[in-house]
Amino acid sequence: MKQYGMVIDLEKCIGCHACAVACKAEWDVPAxxxxxxxxxxxxxxxxxxxxxxxxxxxxxxxxQPACVEVCPADPVTRIFKDSVxxxxxxxxxxxxxxxxxxxxxxxxKDRCLGCGACAEACPYQARYVNPDLGEDGKADKCTFCVxxxxxxxxxxxxxxxxxxxxxxxxxxxxxxAVAKYVKNGxxxxxxxxxxxGPNVRYFGNKRDIHLLQESSTPQVMPEASLRRVLLxxxxxPLINKTKKMSIFDLA
Amino acid sequence: MAMNLTRRKFLQSASLxxxxxxxxxxxxxxxxxxxxxxxxxxxxAQTKTxxxxxxxxxxxxxxxxGKVRDNRLVKLEGNPxxxxxxKSICARGNAGIQLLYDPDxxxxxxxxxxxxGAPKWKRISWEEALDESAERLQAIQKKYGxxxxxxFPHGASAFYPLQYFEFTGTxxxxxxxxxxxxxxxxxxxxxxxGFPPGENVDMANAKAILLIGSHLGENVHVSHLKQYLKxxxxxxxxxxxxxxxxxxxxKADIWVAIKPGTDTAFxxxxxxxxxxxxxxxxxxxxxxxxxxxxxxxSLTHATPEWAATICDVPKEQILEVADLxxxxxxxxxxxxxxxxxxxxxxxQRVRAQACLSAILGAYAVPGxxxxxxxxxxxxKSWGHGVFAEDxxxxxxxxxxxxxxxxxxxxxxxxxxxxxPIKAWVAWGQNPIQTIPDQARTIEALQKVDFVLVTDVxxxxxxxxxxxxxxxxxxxxxxxxxxxxxxxxxxDKPQQFVAARxxxxxxxxxxxxxxxxxxxxxxxxxxxxxxxxxxxEEHVDIRLAEAKLSIAALKKMDGIYLQDGKSPYAPAxxxxxxxxxxxxxxxxxxxxxxxxxxxxxPNYIATExxxxxxxxxxxxxxxxxxxxxxxxxxxxxxxxxENPLWVNDQVAGKMGLKNGDRVMLVNxxxxxxxxxxxxxxxxxxxxxxxxxxxxxGSMNPELSIGNGQGIDDQALITxxxxxxxxxTTGMRTxxxxxxxDGRILEMPV
Numbered sequence: 001m002k003q004y005g006m007v008i009d010l011e012k013c014i015g016c017h018a019c020a021v022a023c024k025a026e027w028d029v030p031a032x033x034x035x036x037x038x039x040x041x042x043x044x045x046x047x048x049x050x051x052x053x054x055x056x057x058x059x060x061x062x063x064q065p066a067c068v069e070v071c072p073a074d075p076v077t078r079i080f081k082d083s084v085x086x087x088x089x090x091x092x093x094x095x096x097x098x099x100x101x102x103x104x105x106x107x108x109k110d111r112c113l114g115c116g117a118c119a120e121a122c123p124y125q126a127r128y129v130n131p132d133l134g135e136d137g138k139a140d141k142c143t144f145c146v147x148x149x150x151x152x153x154x155x156x157x158x159x160x161x162x163x164x165x166x167x168x169x170x171x172x173x174x175x176x177a178v179a180k181y182v183k184n185g186x187x188x189x190x191x192x193x194x195x196x197g198p199n200v201r202y203f204g205n206k207r208d209i210h211l212l213q214e215s216s217t218p219q220v221m222p223e224a225s226l227r228r229v230l231l232x233x234x235x236x237p238l239i240n241k242t243k244k245m246s247i248f249d250l251a
Numbered sequence: 252m253a254m255n256l257t258r259r260k261f262l263q264s265a266s267l268x269x270x271x272x273x274x275x276x277x278x279x280x281x282x283x284x285x286x287x288x289x290x291x292x293x294x295x296a297q298t299k300t301x302x303x304x305x306x307x308x309x310x311x312x313x314x315x316x317g318k319v320r321d322n323r324l325v326k327l328e329g330n331p332x333x334x335x336x337x338k339s340i341c342a343r344g345n346a347g348i349q350l351l352y353d354p355d356x357x358x359x360x361x362x363x364x365x366x367x368g369a370p371k372w373k374r375i376s377w378e379e380a381l382d383e384s385a386e387r388l389q390a391i392q393k394k395y396g397x398x399x400x401x402x403f404p405h406g407a408s409a410f411y412p413l414q415y416f417e418f419t420g421t422x423x424x425x426x427x428x429x430x431x432x433x434x435x436x437x438x439x440x441x442x443x444x445g446f447p448p449g450e451n452v453d454m455a456n457a458k459a460i461l462l463i464g465s466h467l468g469e470n471v472h473v474s475h476l477k478q479y480l481k482x483x484x485x486x487x488x489x490x491x492x493x494x495x496x497x498x499x500x501x502k503a504d505i506w507v508a509i510k511p512g513t514d515t516a517f518x519x520x521x522x523x524x525x526x527x528x529x530x531x532x533x534x535x536x537x538x539x540x541x542x543x544x545x546x547x548x549s550l551t552h553a554t555p556e557w558a559a560t561i562c563d564v565p566k567e568q569i570l571e572v573a574d575l576x577x578x579x580x581x582x583x584x585x586x587x588x589x590x591x592x593x594x595x596x597x598x599q600r601v602r603a604q605a606c607l608s609a610i611l612g613a614y615a616v617p618g619x620x621x622x623x624x625x626x627x628x629x630x631k632s633w634g635h636g637v638f639a640e641d642x643x644x645x646x647x648x649x650x651x652x653x654x655x656x657x658x659x660x661x662x663x664x665x666x667x668x669x670x671p672i673k674a675w676v677a678w679g680q681n682p683i684q685t686i687p688d689q690a691r692t693i694e695a696l697q698k699v700d701f702v703l704v705t706d707v708x709x710x711x712x713x714x715x716x717x718x719x720x721x722x723x724x725x726x727x728x729x730x731x732x733x734x735x736x737x738x739x740x741x742d743k744p745q746q747f748v749a750a751r752x753x754x755x756x757x758x759x760x761x762x763x764x765x766x767x768x769x770x771x772x773x774x775x776x777x778x779x780x781x782x783x784x785x786x787e788e789h790v791d792i793r794l795a796e797a798k799l800s801i802a803a804l805k806k807m808d809g810i811y812l813q814d815g816k817s818p819y820a821p822a823x824x825x826x827x828x829x830x831x832x833x834x835x836x837x838x839x840x841x842x843x844x845x846x847x848x849x850x851x852p853n854y855i856a857t858e859x860x861x862x863x864x865x866x867x868x869x870x871x872x873x874x875x876x877x878x879x880x881x882x883x884x885x886x887x888x889x890x891x892e893n894p895l896w897v898n899d900q901v902a903g904k905m906g907l908k909n910g911d912r913v914m915l916v917n918x919x920x921x922x923x924x925x926x927x928x929x930x931x932x933x934x935x936x937x938x939x940x941x942x943x944x945x946x947g948s949m950n951p952e953l954s955i956g957n958g959q960g961i962d963d964q965a966l967i968t969x970x971x972x973x974x975x976x977x978t979t980g981m982r983t984x985x986x987x988x989x990x991d992g993r994i995l996e997m998p999v
Contacts, residue, residue: 043934052501109289
């Protein structure tokens, strides 16, 4: 199984914001929102010296995505297919899920309720509700440009990056550039309370990484998220049970 | 049904289980692709790729392709065929479609039936706009002479208007890109090396890079930054002189937190050290330079100790910088800079940079200054203007760049001396934000008999127009032809030609500058002198010299490539001929000395910061091209205002916190119109504050950009005029911070 991931090399990044803007154009993202973003950090003192760097952020396509569990949409059985081997796998999913073959977290906007629970659940604030879609809006976020990948293209942010600071690939493939970066010390933005396996990594010198971690790594899981996960865990078995009873068939 | 559950209702609902109505449905899906009515299609789906775009969100002019769906441009990308920017473009380049479709854009010719500065617009026909403009310009030229019309141009579309107005007999043309930006650099290098350097310094292959107040990374020029990053990747040592921990400083090996205005002293001390330690390129100096002994003599007093005191930096740092440059010679990039009009003493500073490059032998070698050879293009335009005797206002400044110093034009406008200037024409330039002493610019605009402005967007200057003309944007017109070479000089030598071609059809009544000028010319009695019928003809004439045409370029995806020549001299060559009087690099410039200026680079102290004030420094943002992009909704989102950098210790004493809203007032009592947020940081000296330039437009027709952030130009009431070049130094103002209506003293 693949786990797509991205490494952002802060040694190269010059903070030009092209990634954030290219994504807006590619995916018709509302002007005041972002599937990805760039925050300018510092100059600030760090134990390793004065630092100034950037936080180019996007969906982390986490190993344990907090956003997936809280989705209240009706579960359906979804058939996934590995684009390489053709292997199929079916899973019970709500309107958002983690793909079993490439590790990306995706949204089915047609089934999304626009409730925003997932956006509130994400400690990285990588999701937003696009109010222009549907009656109540639809959740949206970075897809790792899987649609572009399928067409043989790079993710839009990677393509436009003049610094070649955004490296995309399969973290599970030890020969990939991203895996090599991880071997060389590319970090996850994780804290004691937020450990959900982000698959976007950051590479840089000590002072820049210190500044990034200190200023931007989330320190708490959103409360809404904890509450909803709990509720979801209680309700999910109930839902499954009801479904087995085939009392309702509203499809 | 669950599908009708709204966000509001969901958040109100107590039980999640109640909301989850089970559906025994199977969603058939392949891989992780999700398609559906709400999924955005992406720029690659059902689009046509249109080639031939050349960007003008800034003036580096990267080559573009457009993705067009249903006649609408949905995305811009770097042209993969480009050997310069390649597939990459910057944030501004990516945001070009938001300029194209900005609802606030100028659409029709307008006539101001209100007041200048508080306009009331009446839509008029092109016929009427051109008739009236021609009539008024002609009447002014007839009464006061052709030189009574002044032009403030900027950008590729202003070339043809510039040539036209010059042809009609006015030398009073002032380009901000020269007089408020890089003119002094070009002139100082001309008088040293005999050619303007551009930014052609081979950072990609340097062993050491010296940046003097440069905003690389904060001003994004794609191929230039690729060179810079390649150099760093290859292990070049980076030295940055800046009062601020800039984007470049954050990547530097040595950050010199130099006192503003003292760079020349620093450069002199570095040269002293190089000469006294014998670490200079003796062969290059002997074979290709003149005036070394005069230079050496001029540096007698310029010891590292002397400079350390002046520059407020440790002496050891000066030695460290000099020694690093010395061991790296000749593969050293002494960056010539771009915006170099700082203190009105800039010619001497830039001469010092040029001399430093020369004694390091950093010319025509990897890492050094290089002279890219582009392909030759043809030309056909308005003939040379014949100026009336004594109408040239620029003679006072012997090394002035092309055109006339801005201040000379404004003063003539205001005083009528030595002769009156009665019409101002702005073409793509926003003089309200480019020229220092805004109040005086506005006074001049109120005084003239006629103001004609052509632009793409409403700007500060358009508020002062009598007639306002809407121009096609760079995505809807032909005009510029770019030539150049591959971005990395060490790669296989190649040359390219790329002509700007429209990616989409123009909308409303926007026109290109050749059409506008030709129509104006017909009405001003120059019908028989019109050099080209259309912009397409103009471009084709330019291309014909290179045996190309628009049609041919279209078949080549917008870019013609051919083999080029390496910009490096054969290894070992140290003797070169330059286009100076002596044919050598002039470390001592006789021409400069003959005009009663120092023939060797000379440090001239700038005014000290008065007690209670901080020096106002300004610079660039990577997502804005000055005021031009302030209304771009995507770019505005990335940087809606310009935080004021205040030193953390200073802020602590003043009780300022990150995010506090403040205004500024300068030494002359000029106040900022708007407020901005404070950014408290150890990354700036205590004696200075810093803002990005171009914010705070006063035009209410900009529904996004109006009044956002502080317009630094409103605070630049005092400026130094460089005596050699007439360019305006603008880092000469001092400010206090206003918080909650109270003016706060800046602690020393």
